[in-house]
Amino acid sequence: MDKIFEKGGKLYWLHSTVDAFESFLHVPGTVTLKGSHVRDAIDLKRLLILVVFAAAPAALFGMWNVGYQHGLAMGQTGVHILEYFWFGFLKVLPLYLVSYIVGLGIEFASSQIRGEEVSEGYLVSGFFIPLIVPVDIPLWMLAVAVAFAVVFGKEIFGGTGMNIWNPALLTRAFLFFSYPNYMSGSECWIAFRKGETAVADAFTGATPLALDGPAQYGTGFWDLFIGTVPGSVGETSVIAILLGAFLLLWTGIASWKIMCGSVAGALLVGGIGQLAGITDIPFYMQLLYGGFAFGTVFMATDPVTSCQTECGKWIYGLLIGMLCITVRLFNPGYAEGMMLAILLMNTFSPLIDHCVTGAHISRRFKKLKAA
Amino acid sequence: MSNNIVLKKGLDIPVSGCADLVVSKSMQPSVVAVEPGGIKGLLPRLLVKEGDRVLCGSPVIADKQNPGILLTAPASGTVKEIVRGEKRKLLAVLIQVDDRQEYVQFDTSDVKTALMQSGLWPLLVQRPYGVLADPAAAPKGIFVSAFHTSPLAADTEFTLGGEVQSIQKGIDALATIAPVHVSLDGSRKDSAFSRLTGCTLHSFRGKHPAGNVGVQISHISPIMKGETVWTVSLAGLAAIGKLFATGRCNLRRKVAVGGPAALCPSYVEALPGTPMKSFVAFWGNTEEQIRIISGDILSGAAVGKDGYLGRDDDQVTIIREGVDKELLGWIRPIRFRQFSTDHSYFSWLMPWRKYDMDTNLHGGPRPFLMNDNYYSKVLPMDIYPVFLAKACLAGDIEKMEKFGIYEVLPEDLAVCEFVDPSKNYIQDIIAKGIDLMLKEMA
Numbered sequence: 001m002d003k004i005f006e007k008g009g010k011l012y013w014l015h016s017t018v019d020a021f022e023s024f025l026h027v028p029g030t031v032t033l034k035g036s037h038v039r040d041a042i043d044l045k046r047l048l049i050l051v052v053f054a055a056a057p058a059a060l061f062g063m064w065n066v067g068y069q070h071g072l073a074m075g076q077t078g079v080h081i082l083e084y085f086w087f088g089f090l091k092v093l094p095l096y097l098v099s100y101i102v103g104l105g106i107e108f109a110s111s112q113i114r115g116e117e118v119s120e121g122y123l124v125s126g127f128f129i130p131l132i133v134p135v136d137i138p139l140w141m142l143a144v145a146v147a148f149a150v151v152f153g154k155e156i157f158g159g160t161g162m163n164i165w166n167p168a169l170l171t172r173a174f175l176f177f178s179y180p181n182y183m184s185g186s187e188c189w190i191a192f193r194k195g196e197t198a199v200a201d202a203f204t205g206a207t208p209l210a211l212d213g214p215a216q217y218g219t220g221f222w223d224l225f226i227g228t229v230p231g232s233v234g235e236t237s238v239i240a241i242l243l244g245a246f247l248l249l250w251t252g253i254a255s256w257k258i259m260c261g262s263v264a265g266a267l268l269v270g271g272i273g274q275l276a277g278i279t280d281i282p283f284y285m286q287l288l289y290g291g292f293a294f295g296t297v298f299m300a301t302d303p304v305t306s307c308q309t310e311c312g313k314w315i316y317g318l319l320i321g322m323l324c325i326t327v328r329l330f331n332p333g334y335a336e337g338m339m340l341a342i343l344l345m346n347t348f349s350p351l352i353d354h355c356v357t358g359a360h361i362s363r364r365f366k367k368l369k370a371a
Numbered sequence: 372m373s374n375n376i377v378l379k380k381g382l383d384i385p386v387s388g389c390a391d392l393v394v395s396k397s398m399q400p401s402v403v404a405v406e407p408g409g410i411k412g413l414l415p416r417l418l419v420k421e422g423d424r425v426l427c428g429s430p431v432i433a434d435k436q437n438p439g440i441l442l443t444a445p446a447s448g449t450v451k452e453i454v455r456g457e458k459r460k461l462l463a464v465l466i467q468v469d470d471r472q473e474y475v476q477f478d479t480s481d482v483k484t485a486l487m488q489s490g491l492w493p494l495l496v497q498r499p500y501g502v503l504a505d506p507a508a509a510p511k512g513i514f515v516s517a518f519h520t521s522p523l524a525a526d527t528e529f530t531l532g533g534e535v536q537s538i539q540k541g542i543d544a545l546a547t548i549a550p551v552h553v554s555l556d557g558s559r560k561d562s563a564f565s566r567l568t569g570c571t572l573h574s575f576r577g578k579h580p581a582g583n584v585g586v587q588i589s590h591i592s593p594i595m596k597g598e599t600v601w602t603v604s605l606a607g608l609a610a611i612g613k614l615f616a617t618g619r620c621n622l623r624r625k626v627a628v629g630g631p632a633a634l635c636p637s638y639v640e641a642l643p644g645t646p647m648k649s650f651v652a653f654w655g656n657t658e659e660q661i662r663i664i665s666g667d668i669l670s671g672a673a674v675g676k677d678g679y680l681g682r683d684d685d686q687v688t689i690i691r692e693g694v695d696k697e698l699l700g701w702i703r704p705i706r707f708r709q710f711s712t713d714h715s716y717f718s719w720l721m722p723w724r725k726y727d728m729d730t731n732l733h734g735g736p737r738p739f740l741m742n743d744n745y746y747s748k749v750l751p752m753d754i755y756p757v758f759l760a761k762a763c764l765a766g767d768i769e770k771m772e773k774f775g776i777y778e779v780l781p782e783d784l785a786v787c788e789f790v791d792p793s794k795n796y797i798q799d800i801i802a803k804g805i806d807l808m809l810k811e812m813a
Contacts (some may be wrong), residue, residue, distance in 0.1 A: 025699065026697055027696065027700035029690050029695055031693055031731060032732050033733060034772055035670065035797065036670070037669070039734075039789060040710070042716065042792045044734065044737050044792050046792075049702060084772055161739055250746070251715045306742075309755070313742075357773075364753060
């Protein structure tokens with residue numbers, strides 16, 4: 001049975017796929033060939049599935065919130081919590097299907113072309129993508145964006161572990177620049193069924209960031225902290241994101257230095273903006289708005305695209321926080337800066353590492369020469 | 372004691388099967404092997420033919436580039452067979468051992484000549500690159516680690532604690548070439564080796580690889596470009612001492628035999644080149660697939676049942692081959708029988724536990740994905756392991772120099788390889804990097 005999938009066999013072109021499913025079912029009986037004869041029980045599958053678990057609270061809350069926001073817009077009251085969730089689940093499920101079918105399809109095919117095992121990296125990216133897009137995004141757009149991000153963001157560099165930019169954010173960036181009408185403004189953040197329009201008077205579905213007038217939902221600290229506001233599916237609930245952050249920090253997959261750096265940078269610029277009178281938003285509220293929390297916890301900390309060195313992680317995190325809030329303060333056209341801040345810092349993270357390692361090495365040589 | 376160094380990073384791998392501190396057997400094999408493999412930089416030229424008589428200490432193999440450097444017979448007897456591999460590569464010279472041992476008596480008036488003639492010179496390893504020491508080189512120091520931290524390693528206080536006088540003789544001899552540095556186990560107060568004189572004593576305390584001489588050098592006197600140092604194992608130093616005390620070559624040593632698949636783990640007395648068949652009592656007639664390693668589980672050589680004890684090894688480890696598939700293994704919340712340093716498992720809750728580890732890779736090979744810190748947290752050296760490995764993969768000489776290729780041998784990064792979730796062969800990557808350096812710098 002196995003032979004037809006081996007090199008020279010009839011179904012060799014399915015080799016990577018079969019291998020992926022096989023190693024998904026069980027840890028293979030592969031033994032070490034050289035070097036260390038024993039190995040730690042950890043592998044990338046387990047590390048990456050933990051990231052998915054960490055993002056699960058945000059995803060589940062996001063699904064409920066999709067239903068809840070729809071209910072608010074339609075003026076419904078007294079709807080059961082599960083009904084809200086079911087509405088949101090049915091809205092988000094197609095996003096997941098598209099994300100995984102398109103992304104994994106490309107991933108499997110490229111792994112086969114490279115003759116490698118399928119890497120688990122897309123497991124995580126595919127889980128994040130539906131959480132950072134508006135829920136009503138047309139599915140074909142999502143498919144195109146996913147294909148772009150996976151092919152040009154990842155596969156052409158050699159697959160998982162080789163990419164420069166976070167593939168999930170690249171998907172969002174592609175959508176943002178290609179289809180801006182679907183990605184910003186006040187219409188896109190709440191799900192509607194075909195033919196539905198909002199019934200509530202003077203209703204606006206803008207995220208609190210883009211809000212000029214009053215809204216029908218709260219924009220206070222607790223509303224934003226719990227996440228009962230419109231926004232991308234998974235980004236609204238800071239408390240659900242914090243749950244994920246604890247898991248990521250405990251297992252050491254995400255770096256606390258990046259998270260702290262980003263928060264510190266945001267507070268700094270937010271504080272300066274408030275003191276200088278550029279904005280009247282209290283500086284701590286900046287942490288709750290928009291995609292800042294989700295970006296800080298799940299996107300900026302991606303170990304592949306972030307800085308490798310410990311000192312570099314501080315710089316990288318700080319700059320992400322500062323850039324994000326700077327965009328928010330000075331760009332009235334587009335109120336959310338997290339995505340572009342992270343992508344920009346992804347681009348610069350090798351440079352930061354280069355400087356940090358260079359400084360470390362020259363400092364060390366000087367010390368040795370003096371000794 | 373001049374230097375007390377405490378290393379915080381590192382990892383003691385909790386594998387079961389530690390050898391009891393008792394010598395269960397004194398090996399008297401009928402055949403011993405002289406293997407030129409494993410000595411980097413030695414181009415072997417055969418000096419004997421089948422049927423020749425050799426004494427303990429008689430030359431068997433010489434180095435082509437430096438004909439003064441010899442490999443000698445560890446026991447007296449008759450050359451039984453010359454084993455060759457592909458392209459007639461010399462693999463081993465097998466010697467049928469006599470019942471009564473006769474020794475070549477060496478003149479020990481000149482240290483270097485005595486070491487070369489007696490065949491003990493290859494015990495000296497030259498860094499950078501871990502090659503056969505060049506007799507013309509002027510090393511800035513000779514470094515000795517007086518303890519092991521590697522998993523299931525021989526306890527040097529037990530194996531060599533009684534040979535302090537020989538070790539002192541060895542230090543006295545080597546000190547005529549370069550200053551000798553000996554690193555002691557800082558966690559032991561009553562070390563037999565703390566009375567050594569004529570050398571600089573250092574004390575290291577920490578988890579593995581704190582006992583690796585490479586790690587110790589990087590804290591005592593890091594190797595800069597253009598510098599060389601020599602290292603020698605403690606057992607090798609004792610053999611050198613015996614040469615200068617008696618004029619004879621005597622490599623007999625206590626060897627720890629252990630591992631999860633070993634029956635009655637204990638010590639034996641054996642010569643380098645002893646066939647693994649002599650160790651058969653330690654695995655009995657098991658039906659399981661086992662791997663027999665001359666050395667430790669992190670960087671020893673899998674020699675198999677037909678192999679021989681390595682030239683400078685004082686440890687044999689026997690572990691099961693991990694060929695079993697484990698259903699949904701990677702996603703189970705608790706895998707009680709597996710050890711992991713990662714917090715996604717629960718081994719950290721039971722720091723006292725020892726594990727029956729096997730050779731399973733526990734995953735598939737992937738590109739490096741985790742940060743440098745994931746690896747450097749177990750490496751007590753001032754280098755960036757992932758940056759170094761990537762420089763080696765890219766073959767970028769300048770970056771390899773920058774990231775510390777002069778300071779490491781593959782064994783120093785073995786713990787990084789152990790914890791790697793991407794299952795890369797980091798030691799092999801470093802070894803290839805070193806080969807490239809040797810080629811380019813020659």
